[in-house]
Amino acid sequence: MTQRSRLTTREVVLAAFGGVAAAAIGHVLGRSVRLAVGMPMAGSLVAALPRTAVLVVVLARGRAFGVLTLAAVAEGLVSLGMGGLFPLCVAGPLMGGMCADAAWALGRRAAPETAALALAGGALAGARMLAVLLLVAAVGVSMGRGSGAGPAVAAAIVGGNVVLGVLAGLVGGLVARELRRAGVMA
Numbered sequence: 523m524t525q526r527s528r529l530t531t532r533e534v535v536l537a538a539f540g541g542v543a544a545a546a547i548g549h550v551l552g553r554s555v556r557l558a559v560g561m562p563m564a565g566s567l568v569a570a571l572p573r574t575a576v577l578v579v580v581l582a583r584g585r586a587f588g589v590l591t592l593a594a595v596a597e598g599l600v601s602l603g604m605g606g607l608f609p610l611c612v613a614g615p616l617m618g619g620m621c622a623d624a625a626w627a628l629g630r631r632a633a634p635e636t637a638a639l640a641l642a643g644g645a646l647a648g649a650r651m652l653a654v655l656l657l658v659a660a661v662g663v664s665m666g667r668g669s670g671a672g673p674a675v676a677a678a679i680v681g682g683n684v685v686l687g688v689l690a691g692l693v694g695g696l697v698a699r700e701l702r703r704a705g706v707m708a
Contacts, residue, residue: 533584534592540580541596544615547573549604563679570647570686578643578694583707587627590646594619610654618650636695643691648684655680
């Protein structure tokens with residue numbers, strides 16, 4: 523099977539809407555939880571499942587390489603417009619989108635669609651958080667107290683995001699299958 527080199531107009535519009543939805547979920551749900559709980563990365567963990575599920579459904583509908591990277595660009599721009607911190611609100615989604623597109627391209631050749639979507643979801647959420655944490659570390663912000671707490675907390679946050687991303691991939695795959703069965707999605 524040959525792969526197209528360009529996205530269709532429909533895929534571009536779908537990716538843009540997915541990016542806007544992901545930014546809104548991150549902004550409303552993520553910031554609300556972070557403010558309520560008072561922990562810096564708590565909002566990201568809570569928003570990871572719904573944000574990734576929306577993007578996985580976009581991927582399942584578009585089925586093209588580059589859809590999630592384009593959605594990440596839209597998400598980053600919208601997040602900037604909503605007061606997100608540059609470069610965090612751009613680098614995280616962009617790294618996640620690129621890694622998820624790569625995981626999707628590799629996974630769909632070797633596994634059923636649901637497994638490929640779960641792999642893409644885990645890559646999306648995990649790479650996104652890893653990029654953010656690496657930027658936070660580069661700036662010199664501490665993630666924990668004492669020796670060893672920072673890396674352990676960072677590993678737990680990235681691991682939690684990967685698990686939530688895989689679950690979102692499975693949920694997104696089920697949603698896509700039901701939408702196809704209902705005739706809503708091709």
